[in-house]
Amino acid sequence: MADEEKEQPEGEGGEDEQPKKKKLPMTVILIVVGVIVAFLLVGGITYFMVSKLVGDMAAGGGGGGGNAGGGGGGEFRHSDPGVFVKLGDPKEGILVNVGGAKAGKYLKTSIIIEVNPEKKELLQEGKMVPMAETVILDTTMQILRSSSLEEFDADKQDELKKKIKEQLNQKLGMGSIYDVYITSFLLQ
Numbered sequence: 339m340a341d342e343e344k345e346q347p348e349g350e351g352g353e354d355e356q357p358k359k360k361k362l363p364m365t366v367i368l369i370v371v372g373v374i375v376a377f378l379l380v381g382g383i384t385y386f387m388v389s390k391l392v393g394d395m396a397a398g399g400g401g402g403g404g405n406a407g408g409g410g411g412g413e414f415r416h417s418d419p420g421v422f423v424k425l426g427d428p429k430e431g432i433l434v435n436v437g438g439a440k441a442g443k444y445l446k447t448s449i450i451i452e453v454n455p456e457k458k459e460l461l462q463e464g465k466m467v468p469m470a471e472t473v474i475l476d477t478t479m480q481i482l483r484s485s486s487l488e489e490f491d492a493d494k495q496d497e498l499k500k501k502i503k504e505q506l507n508q509k510l511g512m513g514s515i516y517d518v519y520i521t522s523f524l525l526q
Contacts, residue, residue, distance in 0.1 A: 420452035420516040423466050425475055431522060434479055437487040445482060445490065446524040451506070452516040460514060470510065477505050490525055 426432035431448035435441075451474065453460055460470040481502055489498060499518040506515045 418455055421455050421461055421464060422450050422452055425449045425451065425478055434482050436482060436485060436490065441487060443487060444526050447520060448522040449478060450519040450521055454514055454516060457514050460510060473509055474506055477509055478502055481505060495520060
């Protein structure tokens with residue numbers, strides 16, 4: 339009997355506690371679901387805002403972004419990755435006399451251009467067509483030879499890259515060259 343009495347209070351207390359336990363998990367579940375919904379809502383809004391902002395920047399709408407070449411009003415914007423082509427000798431790059439014949443200065447540089455992959459007349463099977471390679475190298479060499487020594491200053495390197503890009507796009511068609519990269523630069 340003593341065992342029965344002990345079991346009854348536990349049973350009675352257990353019946354009262356059971357409904358309380360059911361109410362507590364339901365409240366917790368509602369709170370957890372509410373928090374998850376809030377996170378999803380905030381995440382969706384953030385994704386929408388970021389994708390809208392990035393889309394505006396790619397279209398030239400704002401933010402000063404776009405190509406690594408800088409931001410001009412009528413500059414060609416691209417989204418496809420370009421094909422990278424190294425100018426000159428694959429190991430040595432370009433070696434050219436600069437500053438005129440009397441200057442006695444030589445420039446050894448490695449220049450890589452990013453070509454629009456959509457321009458089929460410039461590329462075949464991921465490689466530069468010989469005619470286009472000749473035009474690109476000739477134009478680049480003319481720019482380098484005709485530039486004064488002051489134009490090779492480190493502060494003016496972006497201007498030199500912009501000049502090469504603009505000249506190449508004029509000769510090959512607008513949007514042919516995405517960007518110009520100078521990977522080594524030695525002036526003696």
